[in-house]
Amino acid sequence: MGEKSSSKLVWLGFFGMLLVLALLASFALLKGGRQLARVEAEQQSGAVQKLFYIILDGEQRVIPESKRLRLSLDMQSAVDEEQQLLRQRLQQRLESAVDMAFAPVHAHVSDFADWYYSLTGEYMRYAHALGGDMSEYLQQRLRETVFLPAALESNIDNLLLESNAALIQELQQSGARLAAQLQLVVAAASWPVGSGQPLIGESLDLDRLFAAGLQLNASDINRQVLATLTATGTGVAVAKGLGAAVVKKTVAKVAGTKSFHLASALLAKLAAKSAIKGGGVLAGAGAGAAICSPSGPGALVCGAVGGLIAWIAVDKAVIELDEALNRETFEDDIHAAIAEQQEQLKSSLLQAHEHILSAGLAPIKQGAQALAVPAGEFTPADSALNPAARSDYEK
Template structure:
């Protein structure tokens, strides 16, 4: 056989076997890839997807929250916090209302004493003296303070009110911490499970113990410090909580002094003029009667006439005061009570605003954490793990 034909034969068989080898390799690769895809598909149908877990620390114990339970736990916890905060706000309103009313009750009780003095001969003549020699309006304000506000101890009562509120609110928040811990343990029965012994931590961890302590375990001194800061922001002029009583007393006196019943300095001259017409005839008649009853001549007649005139003067004043009291005392006292009530209402609003803001501030980190429970993993605030 010629040499050229032999070479062609070897080339043919070489090409033939190369094609077979390549096709065999392609078939093997396709078989391997198809088998792997089939295995992955079967595995995905049998095994659930791996979930990212959340670990919550409560009462020193770890609890595991699956990813698909985070949103439900977040919503349930937000609801619990909302209800608890609403309860705290209702308690606060009732507590402030009763505390302020109790502080002002002795003031209201002594308004009648001031009215007794006002509708008396002594009060009448002292007002005349101050109308002539000074500011009667200021005198009445000072008299109201010494007869009503000082013996009622309003300044001291208000200072004590703050101490009492701070103590009670600190206690309420500590009780709320205990109730919330119990509520969380109930929620964990539905949305979490205890961490097993030796089970590794593979997700994010939130220390609820530290969060609750930082938000609700607050001392009376801490509350007082926040209170002073909030009061300063309201423009009450209070540098420290202990100064609130004096500020409130001053403002209450100002409200009372602004009532129409205290605008007596301007109307006093008219009041005197009306009395003078009555007194003119009364004094002359009293003097004549006194002189007739005494010795008709000599120094005795002068003395008796003077005594009679004085008695007549006092009788006219006494009758005028009693008439004024019968006509105006009820409205006079009502004006004073209304001015005091207005200051009470204003103080309640200010305290509710300040303390309500303080409560909201304490619950805010808890509300934020509850909302964060429903977000995707990786956005939690981790803690140092042991």
């Protein structure tokens, strides 16, 4: 009896062990299947996530992972080439416009020299030297004889308006050229998304970046140009108009020349004339008195007239000598000072317009650079449109 009980227990233990093993095997099979399914799903998901989508001109195209780096470099190159082309056009246009605005100024420099080397100018300077600042007076005459007739202030203000309007047009044309170029580059490295195909993965909306960067209005352009000019010291008085600021700085530049400093100093010239006049005026007065009558009231009048004529004759002779010796240098110094300010304005305007151009193309270039980032680490295109990135032209 005891042997039968022991046998049953053995068999029960054996079958129980088989059952446990079967359960464990089933559990392991089930768990392994789930793990395999999850791995396969992750692998498939990873393949989908590596797909990259570009939206350009309203069309969605798929960029394979293997072509992202090459496409990124090609797109950046296209943006750089367009930026360089536009910079050259901006430089040519601005240089031509500034030269045209300053041309009348150079043409009127001779008018100031005519006044300076004249008896009228000489005596007006003497009269003003008695109770005023000679340098300030000469600067005022420079404005009246050169800058006002040349209308430089209004010419510069008009130049700014016209250049800003031209920049808006240039940006629009540049955007169209760049979009067409990028369409060719993108098409060579992608395929269009099929109708109804779900977009699973990362995407770059170039249409939004073009709109954000290159579609600026006149107010945007003007604000940024003036801000840059103020920062460079060219537009320190932009509240009164850029033209007024340029005239003020140009007059100050001329006043700082050596010739202008010499023109403001009358003591040396007076001393030189006095030595000549000392004998010439007395001789003229004596000759006048002798011609009129040897004595009497008429002699005094004739003597005074003769002395005055001699005085004026000496002044005129000295002025003519001064003009013959120094006028060319005098005018050259004025032209050089004006030209220096002219070149500075060109540089400042170009810098201001380049600043706007760079800010406009920056979102597109940032988007192109993002293409080179491995899948899963891509930063959405919206990051190129955040306040920090747009601060260059939204201040």
